[in-house]
Amino acid sequence: MDDTPRHLNFLEQIVEADNAALKWGAWPNQTPKVHTRFPPEPNGYLHIGHAKSICLNFGLAKTYAGKFNLRFDDTNPAKEEQEYVDSIIRDVKWLGGDFDTGPHAGGLFYASNYFEQMYAFAVELVRKGLAYVCDLSAEEVSKNRGDTKSPAKSPHRDRSAAESLRLLDEMRHGKHAAGSKTLRAKIDLASPNFVLRDPVMYRIIHEHHHNTGDAWCIYPMYDWAHGLEDSIEGITHSICTLEFRVNRPLYDWFINAINKDRGPGSPWGEKIHHPQQIEFARLNLTYTVMSKRFLLRLVEEKRVKGWDDPRMPTIAGLRRRGYPAHAIRDFCDEIGVTTQESVIDVTRLENAVRNRLNATAPRVMAVLRPLKVTIENWPAGTVEELDCLNNPEDPALGSRKVPFSGTLFIERDDFMETAPKKFFRLAIGQEVRLRWAYFITATSVVKDPATGEIIEVRATYDPATRGGDSPDGRKVKGTLHWVSAPHAVPLEVRLFDRLFNAEEPGARTGDQLDDLNPHSLEVLTAMGERSLSTAKVGDTVQFERMGYFRADEDTTPGKPVFNRTVTLKDTWAKVAAKA
RNA sequence: UGGGGUAUGGUGUAACGGUAGCACGACUGACUCUGACUCAGUUAGUCUAGGUUCAAAUCCUAGUACCCCAACCA
Numbered sequence: 088m089d090d091t092p093r094h095l096n097f098l099e100q101i102v103e104a105d106n107a108a109l110k111w112g113a114w115p116n117q118t119p120k121v122h123t124r125f126p127p128e129p130n131g132y133l134h135i136g137h138a139k140s141i142c143l144n145f146g147l148a149k150t151y152a153g154k155f156n157l158r159f160d161d162t163n164p165a166k167e168e169q170e171y172v173d174s175i176i177r178d179v180k181w182l183g184g185d186f187d188t189g190p191h192a193g194g195l196f197y198a199s200n201y202f203e204q205m206y207a208f209a210v211e212l213v214r215k216g217l218a219y220v221c222d223l224s225a226e227e228v229s230k231n232r233g234d235t236k237s238p239a240k241s242p243h244r245d246r247s248a249a250e251s252l253r254l255l256d257e258m259r260h261g262k263h264a265a266g267s268k269t270l271r272a273k274i275d276l277a278s279p280n281f282v283l284r285d286p287v288m289y290r291i292i293h294e295h296h297h298n299t300g301d302a303w304c305i306y307p308m309y310d311w312a313h314g315l316e317d318s319i320e321g322i323t324h325s326i327c328t329l330e331f332r333v334n335r336p337l338y339d340w341f342i343n344a345i346n347k348d349r350g351p352g353s354p355w356g357e358k359i360h361h362p363q364q365i366e367f368a369r370l371n372l373t374y375t376v377m378s379k380r381f382l383l384r385l386v387e388e389k390r391v392k393g394w395d396d397p398r399m400p401t402i403a404g405l406r407r408r409g410y411p412a413h414a415i416r417d418f419c420d421e422i423g424v425t426t427q428e429s430v431i432d433v434t435r436l437e438n439a440v441r442n443r444l445n446a447t448a449p450r451v452m453a454v455l456r457p458l459k460v461t462i463e464n465w466p467a468g469t470v471e472e473l474d475c476l477n478n479p480e481d482p483a484l485g486s487r488k489v490p491f492s493g494t495l496f497i498e499r500d501d502f503m504e505t506a507p508k509k510f511f512r513l514a515i516g517q518e519v520r521l522r523w524a525y526f527i528t529a530t531s532v533v534k535d536p537a538t539g540e541i542i543e544v545r546a547t548y549d550p551a552t553r554g555g556d557s558p559d560g561r562k563v564k565g566t567l568h569w570v571s572a573p574h575a576v577p578l579e580v581r582l583f584d585r586l587f588n589a590e591e592p593g594a595r596t597g598d599q600l601d602d603l604n605p606h607s608l609e610v611l612t613a614m615g616e617r618s619l620s621t622a623k624v625g626d627t628v629q630f631e632r633m634g635y636f637r638a639d640e641d642t643t644p645g646k647p648v649f650n651r652t653v654t655l656k657d658t659w660a661k662v663a664a665k666a
Numbered sequence: 667u668g669g670g671g672u673a674u675g676g677u678g679u680a681a682c683g684g685u686a687g688c689a690c691g692a693c694u695g696a697c698u699c700u701g702a703c704u705c706a707g708u709u710a711g712u713c714u715a716g717g718u719u720c721a722a723a724u725c726c727u728a729g730u731a732c733c734c735c736a737a738c739c740a
Binding site: 127128130227229233234269284289290334335366379427431441445461467479554556564566567632660662 | 667671673678680681688699700701702703730733
């Protein structure tokens with residue numbers, strides 16, 4: 088029995104209160120209605136910040152037996168593209184935001200499919216005297232915006248409804264140049280909240296739209312469109328980020344304006360649904376830039392290899408790097424949701440990835456920076472097939488045969504001629520275990536006469552320790568991973584460091600690019616165990632002691648390419664750094 | 667400066683006038699055929715100053731700090 092009180096976040100508290108009051112009515116099966124949505128603009132790829140929103144919105148639908156929509160807020164053809172639509176659908180599905188399958192599927196929608204309805208609402212507002220066509224240019228509007236002391240000026244706001252209607256019709260039918268006219272809401276030119284100083288509802292944009300083609304040349308602004316989209320879809324809780332707090336009065340004003348004089352028997356029709364906008368704090372991560380605009384810049388200036396570069400904080404990038412969707416969901420659960428801005432340490436994300444992968448990833452051996460080891464007393468020409476567990480965390484996953492011979496590779500970092508205190512790895516005279524194999528003791532080294540670099544270690548093995556245990560109960564402090572040289576599979580391995588050197592990129596100079604880490608990518612040729620020769624794109628494994636890796640899309644038959652998803656925690660690195 | 671927000675250990679998050687709790691990190695130690703995992707323990711917090719109250723993170727007053735708005739972006 089679990090009697091620990093479950094802490095509801097503030098959104099869940101709101102939903103539960105609403106449900107208790109049946110504020111939004113009920114589904115046909117009597118459960119209180121909860122209907123959320125994720126409303127991206129298709130002007131870039133989704134990133135980890137969007138994942139928080141997706142988890143939040145889908146999570147609410149899931150825990151309260153509601154529905155979840157994916158809706159493209161595609162109201163600006165100048166910035167939006169079909170490629171982004173496609174990528175967003177892929178990413179949302181991958182994250183588990185089941186908008187079109189399963190019990191919480193609300194559906195896939197496009198704001199642009201509501202343009203005709205929105206236009207009708209706009210005409211209604213003009214007729215009601217609540218909107219008018221304005222001839223001011225963007226620059227003039229800005230100049231006439233007023234300030235904290237003085238109200239805005241808008242010379243055309245008293246234009247007759249009939250004239251506005253005529254002009255609006257002309258705007259719609261392409262009679263006017265881009266930017267020459269707008270439709271504005273007649274609200275309050277003196278409002279201390281500038282958002283309410285007669286905001287623009289429609290602007291003229293003569294551009295091709297990815298969904299509506301050339302059907303329209305006027306496009307609705309966010310504030311005008313968004314509440315209508317939510318209303319049309321029957322959204323109950325319209326969840327957005329904190330910066331929209333000041334827009335909320337406008338969100339409500341537009342819906343109330345439409346509902347003015349509506350009701351039973353009204354010529355305008357019935358009242359439309361009025362969802363509730365709720366704001367939460369967006370995700371910020373250390374060492375990470377989340378703005379779509381900046382990520383686009385990284386792509387366009389080729390600072391990274393694309394939106395799905397494994398160093399990018401995009402969902403596509405994280406997926407390619409090897410972050411499991413489940414780990415991203417775990418992370419979103421762990422960080423919670425509030426109305427206070429915060430910056431989450433990226434290591435939290437990395438830890439969620441480690442936790443998930445530790446439980447699921449098969450173990451294999453690969454040597455990233457090979458150092459040759461010759462076993463002096465190994466019977467020449469002999470090869471043994473040794474049993475290695477695929478995942479000691481889960482013995483049910485079985486074992487595999489790994490070849491062992493007299494010539495091996497070990498990690499360069501796993502050998503020192505003379506071991507300092509606490510160095511439990513291989514050194515002259517020091518015995519270690521080769522994982523699943525034998526105990527070996529280093530006897531001497533071979534150095535490059537020119538550079539002095541160690542190019543080979545010579546060692547002896549104890550035949551009695553086959554499998555990795557000594558019958559006399561002898562203990563060793565260290566266990567090393569290894570690969571038999573004649574059987575080794577060359578691997579291209581891509582190691583990633585953070586994309587930015589600064590915890591808050593751009594804080595010093597104002598330009599995030601100034602904190603770009605020039606060494607964020609390191610490519611190595613590693614040596615993998617035989618089983619890696621058949622690696623397939625998407626395979627996720629742990630290279631024992633070296634971290635979690637995923638076979639990249641660039642993998643071709645016989646030429647595996649692995650991305651390091653994340654390292655293992657490395658206590659030794661800390662100890663060594665201190666010394 | 668006008669308007670709108672937010673302040674709890676290093677980080678994140680609970681408390682809804684009644685014992686400041688949890689998670690992550692860090693640090694100790696145990697265990698270990700991955701210096702991983704796991705386990706045990708330690709660490710450290712209510713922005714400031716007043717006030718109300720038997721009792722304040724919570725209510726009141728005055729400050730302070732930070733964020734958002736003043737695009738025909740969303």
